[in-house]
Amino acid sequence: MREVLNLLLMTSPAADPAAPVPAAKPLPGTVPAPGSPAPGGRISGAVWAALGIVYVVWGSTYLGIRIVVETVPPFLASGSRFIVAGLLLAALVAWRHGPAALKVDRRRLGSAALVGLLLILGGNGLVNLAETTVPSGLAALLIAVVPVWVVLLRTAAGERPGLGAYGGVLIGLGGLAVLTLPGLSGDVGIGGVLLVVLAALLWAAGSVSSARLPMPANPFTASVYEMLAGGVGGIVVGLLRxxxxxxxxxxxxxxxxxxxxxxxxxxxxxxxxxxAWLLQSAPVSLAATYAYVNPVVAVLLGVLILGEALTWPILLGGAIVVAAVCLIVSTERRR
Structure with missing residues (x-):
């Protein structure tokens, strides 16, 4: 999710909260690079394969979280996940670029840590906690509203994203209202629904902050410290709870x-x-389509694997939210 949010912020490209990812050139050798799309608009098989990975894997992370928190405490699960992922990524960066690539000054380290706390502790940690009571598909649709919060936060910071973006905000807020109906009706705990809404807002705040704070020059290095800070924060919160x-x-x-x-x-x-490889080898407009697809994948997997109910608020609210995201992203691409 983070990449499409940074696209919305009009910087070099979130993870959705399940997978914070820097928008940057990939580490050499981590993914085979067949080159840019072929002339004439033809998309190579490697591009479709990478796009399929992003569609399915990021869409399935909500299902994964739901299964994890069945027997693992939510913040301990989130914290341990990102500490391990951060250490693995640090080892990969050091292997490909040398240990010096991980060196940053205190100011940039502090910025990366703050962003990591917002994205991972706030965004992912609260999603883990919420999914102890909220269906994975509903959580994914509520998180899909993040671009709406990004536009509102940018507006609060003095930017003017454009009429199309504001139209998407109005539509998205309408979809969010419909999606909260299961909580208001008692079908789902309203507390869990509000936790996901708060997680989406914190994720948006972290994304906006990452575009304005002094961050490590290598975005993979930045992601290492974000993961480690957010992961340690998750463990601390889990112990305090x-x-x-x-x-x-x-x-x-x-x-x-x-x-x-x-x-x-x-x-x-x-x-x-x-x-990250897709951003180098495919049109950004094609790569950004994962923002529309991931919530749909999450809902379908929740229904097929966990037997989650496919109610009319989820169907209607989900369709409205996806339409809003399409409008906001397409508006930003034209700017």
Whole structure:
């Protein structure tokens, strides 16, 4: 998700909260690069493969989170996931560019840590907590409203995104209102719904901040420190909440372990690299389509694998939100 948000911010390209990803040139050698799209508008098979990874993997992270938090405390799960992912990414950066690539000054380290706390502790951590009561598909649709919050935060900062973006905001807020109906009707805990809304707002704040704060020059290095700061923050919050009391790692289900590993390797590393490569090898307009597809994938997986209910508020609200995101992103691409 972070890339499309940075596209909206009109910087070099989120992860959705499940996978914060810097928009930058990929690490050499991490994904085979067949070159730019072929002349005449033809898209290579490698581009479609990378796009498919981003569609499916990022769309499935909400399902993964839902399975993890069945037997693992939410903040401990989020914190451990991003600490492991951050360490793996740090090792990859050091291997490809040398240990010096990880050196940053205190100011940029502090900025990266702050952004990581907003994106990972606030955005992802609260989604983990919310999904203990909120269906994964509904959580994904509520998070899809993030571009709406980005436009509003940019406006508060003095920018004028344009009439199309504001139209998308109005439509998106309407979709958000419809999506909260399951909570208001008692079908889903309203507290969980509000947690996801807060997570989306914090994710948007982190994305806006990352475009304005002095960040490490290498965005992969920035992502390392964001992951580590957010991961440590998640562990601290989990301990303060007492999530470790009575927690027995031996009681964690096989499904939760597999889902946690999937989130680390696929959600936080493979899809992250695939998207960074896409930004170099495919039209940005094509790469940005994941913002429309991921919520749909998340809803379908929740229905097919977890048997989540496909209610009319989810269908209608989801369609409205996707339409709003399409309008906002297409407006920003034309600017």
């Amino acid at each position: 007492g999530e470790h009391h009575g927690f027995d790692p031996g009681a964690v289900s096989t499904g939760s372990w597999v889902a946690l590993g999937y989130l680390v390797v696929f959600g936080s590393l493979i899809a992250f690299t695939a998207y």
